[in-house]
Amino acid sequence: MDSDPLPKSTLLKLSGEALSGGRGLGIDATTLDYVVSEIGSVVRAGWRVAIVVGGGNFFRGAAGALKDVSRVRGDAVGMLATLMNSLVLESALNAAGIRAVAFSSFTVGQIMPAYSPAQARAAIMDGQVAILGGGTGNPYFTTDTAAVLRALECGLGAVVKATKVDGIYDRDPAKDPDARFIPEITYDEVLEQGLGVMDLTAITMARDGRLPLVVVDMNRPGAMLRALEGQGEGSRVIP
Numbered sequence: 001m002d003s004d005p006l007p008k009s010t011l012l013k014l015s016g017e018a019l020s021g022g023r024g025l026g027i028d029a030t031t032l033d034y035v036v037s038e039i040g041s042v043v044r045a046g047w048r049v050a051i052v053v054g055g056g057n058f059f060r061g062a063a064g065a066l067k068d069v070s071r072v073r074g075d076a077v078g079m080l081a082t083l084m085n086s087l088v089l090e091s092a093l094n095a096a097g098i099r100a101v102a103f104s105s106f107t108v109g110q111i112m113p114a115y116s117p118a119q120a121r122a123a124i125m126d127g128q129v130a131i132l133g134g135g136t137g138n139p140y141f142t143t144d145t146a147a148v149l150r151a152l153e154c155g156l157g158a159v160v161k162a163t164k165v166d167g168i169y170d171r172d173p174a175k176d177p178d179a180r181f182i183p184e185i186t187y188d189e190v191l192e193q194g195l196g197v198m199d200l201t202a203i204t205m206a207r208d209g210r211l212p213l214v215v216v217d218m219n220r221p222g223a224m225l226r227a228l229e230g231q232g233e234g235s236r237v238i239p
Helices: 029-044 071-095 117-125 143-153 187-193 200-208 223-229
Strands: 009-014 048-053 100-104 129-133 158-163 184-186 213-217 235-238
Touching: 009 029, 009 143, 029 048, 029 071, 029 223, 048 071, 048 117, 048 143, 071 100, 071 129, 100 117, 117 129, 117 143, 143 158, 143 200, 158 223, 184 187, 187 200, 187 235, 213 223
Parallel strands: 009 048, 009 158, 048 129, 100 129, 158 213, 184 235
Antiparallel strands: 213 235
């Protein structure tokens, strides 16, 4: 089912695992090239882009998994992991001729500039891909929440969440072959049905900010661009 194209300024939310290929850990060079190509197609089609990338390919699950690491410290390590992915993605995009600049939500000296909505917005409007690393800069918040927060702060019109699933289902399709695909749904329905599209904070913020969200499969070539163009790719969550 086709729908209206998404606004021309959009935030792309990538998981850290999207950079690891089938390995699950680290960064796979071939996969990185593919991700850069997919982002490049979006930029060349005229979209102004910001990116929030997770860090799960380097560090995940500190709470409970590592008994000597507190939740606060574990989340700090996770935020540092997002900076590693942000720096690599920035370098790969620039090497491919796609202008990009990475920002950090907290001060990291000379490694990358500190994030501010005004500077990130200026970079995006200048045609650069703004990579917004470090999550929210605070523990207890996911990179999904960071993605919605940054989109609202920077005045972007939508969020595209690129995952390993081709959209939203009423149940986990990896566990239930009878899971029903949902092409379009409202934020209130997501909350009422308890669907794991994003965490509760992210969903509530996106709903209150009237921010459209599309969930697509990162492994399907052209999926992000087709979603932005309204070609019926993935699942759309509407305010």
